[in-house]
Amino acid sequence: MPTDRAPGTTVVLSPPPTPNGPLHLGHLAGPYLAADIAVRAARRRGERVFALCGLDDHQNYVLAKARQEGTGVRELRDRYAGLIHEVFDRVGVGHDGFTEPLDDPEYRSAVAGFLGELVAAGTLPVEEWRTPVCADCPGIAHHAYVSGRCAHCDGPSGGGTCEGCGSYTPAAALVDPRCTRCGEPATGTRTVTGPVLRLEEYRGVLQSVWYRAALPPRARELVWRLLSDPLPTVPLSYPTDWGIAADGFPGQRVDVWAEMGLGYLHTIGRQLQPDATGLAEHVKAWDGVDSVWTFLGLDNAFYYLALFPALFAAAGVPQRVHGGLVVNEFYRLDGAKFSTSRGHAVWAHELLRQEDPRAVRAFLSWDRPAPHATNFTWERYRAATAGWDLDPGTGGPDPGELARAEQALALETFDSALAARCLLGGPGGPADGLLDVLTGGGSVARP
Numbered sequence: 004m005p006t007d008r009a010p011g012t013t014v015v016l017s018p019p020p021t022p023n024g025p026l027h028l029g030h031l032a033g034p035y036l037a038a039d040i041a042v043r044a045a046r047r048r049g050e051r052v053f054a055l056c057g058l059d060d061h062q063n064y065v066l067a068k069a070r071q072e073g074t075g076v077r078e079l080r081d082r083y084a085g086l087i088h089e090v091f092d093r094v095g096v097g098h099d100g101f102t103e104p105l106d107d108p109e110y111r112s113a114v115a116g117f118l119g120e121l122v123a124a125g126t127l128p129v130e131e132w133r134t135p136v137c138a139d140c141p142g143i144a145h146h147a148y149v150s151g152r153c154a155h156c157d158g159p160s161g162g163g164t165c166e167g168c169g170s171y172t173p174a175a176a177l178v179d180p181r182c183t184r185c186g187e188p189a190t191g192t193r194t195v196t197g198p199v200l201r202l203e204e205y206r207g208v209l210q211s212v213w214y215r216a217a218l219p220p221r222a223r224e225l226v227w228r229l230l231s232d233p234l235p236t237v238p239l240s241y242p243t244d245w246g247i248a249a250d251g252f253p254g255q256r257v258d259v260w261a262e263m264g265l266g267y268l269h270t271i272g273r274q275l276q277p278d279a280t281g282l283a284e285h286v287k288a289w290d291g292v293d294s295v296w297t298f299l300g301l302d303n304a305f306y307y308l309a310l311f312p313a314l315f316a317a318a319g320v321p322q323r324v325h326g327g328l329v330v331n332e333f334y335r336l337d338g339a340k341f342s343t344s345r346g347h348a349v350w351a352h353e354l355l356r357q358e359d360p361r362a363v364r365a366f367l368s369w370d371r372p373a374p375h376a377t378n379f380t381w382e383r384y385r386a387a388t389a390g391w392d393l394d395p396g397t398g399g400p401d402p403g404e405l406a407r408a409e410q411a412l413a414l415e416t417f418d419s420a421l422a423a424r425c426l427l428g429g430p431g432g433p434a435d436g437l438l439d440v441l442t443g444g445g446s447v448a449r450p
């Protein structure tokens with residue numbers, strides 16, 4: 004498509020991990036390694052890239068975990084933040100921006116300020132909404148503080164989105180919501196007055212974004228499901244005990260997902276225009292964004308598909324920036340889902356302390372759980388990696404295989420498993436250069 008704009012920046016997002024536990028191999032094999040591979044491949048093509056991740060400090064799962072362990076929330080957060088950083092460092096997953104809200108007063112005041120600006124301008128309405136609450140526990144039942152069943156797939160779900168099908172599952176939408184702090188049914192109801200985002204008012208914008216974006220089948224399915232009903236109205240703040248204070252709404256904190264969307268407006272805007280102040284100047288800086296791509300699991304897709312595009316549209320970001328989502332399925336371990344709570348996991352920091360990170364990267368690329376779920380076993384890992392020579396050689400696969408691998412590492416057609424088969428599977432030996440994108444070897448200059 005012809006354009007009169009100068010080539011801009013490709014933004015690659017991966018959802019910030021929640022520092023309430025260590026990363027397991029499923030996290031690494033899902034969004035984090037894939038995003039890094041796509042970034043390295045884009046830089047190799049000469050594109051200007053801004054890779055952004057961070058820590059999701061303000062999820063109340065962090066506070067809930069600290070309560071459960073009887074530790075201070077800061078101590079717990081710092082312990083897991085350290086392990087998450089260790090994994091990214093050891094495996095060579097790099098980011099150009101890495102937001103850590105608890106340590107970043109500028110980010111916190113920008114988020115609160117942007118929300119305040121949008122409310123003051125009337126762009127975000129303030130209205131009453133009702134939600135189930137626990138009769139005995141303080142605050143309202145949201146995110147980690149509530150669990151129940153998904154009304155769409157009947158699977159177990161917390162108060163946010165369903166891991167199984169991606170549906171939006173606030174407490175009010177859950178079947179049989181229970182308070183996770185005391186275990187009792189959430190039988191009370193509370194009316195809250197606060198800022199909301201009425202997604203239905205952005206139906207046309209979202210349809211246009213969804214029509215243009217590169218979306219895999221499971222994300223398209225979620226889109227069709229969302230469109231078949233009135234789109235939900237999403238509260239942007241809660242009366243609760245964790246998160247950034249919502250100015251003008253005493254006792255309320257900015258919803259952590261609203262925070263993330265507003266945080267992207269801030270962090271990406273400031274990256275492109277370092278002296279930007281206020282929402283309008285940050286949004287103006289987005290003129291320098293070519294496209295935004297997100298690597299994620301289906302459980303976060305509602306936010307990246309619906310909440311953020313609508314919030315960005317409310318703030319004035321042009322729709323053309325939405326590139327697409329690269330969605331992974333579950334990575335299983337010995338046939339069962341990875342589970343932090345049941346300890347059924349291979350912890351990424353432990354694996355990387357004993358294995359060659361290049362082999363880990365190559366294997367997880369080859370075994371990436373997309374478009375279908377895949378299954379980690381140590382036998383498969385040992386058998387596959389034993390046969391690979393990861394040192395750059397002189398030969399390399401034939402030009403056809405190389406071209407296929409290049410194509411498989413493009414954002415629109417990302418498939419690292421196919422790239423790994425092209426680069427590691429043939430008789431030609433490893434390919435100098437392109438294989439480094441998978442293994443993390445070498446270095447690519449940032450244009």
Ligand SMILES: [Zn+2]
Nearest residue numbers: 153156165168
């Ligand atoms: Zn579900």
Ligand SMILES: [Zn+2]
Nearest residue numbers: 137140182185
């Ligand atoms: Zn309770």
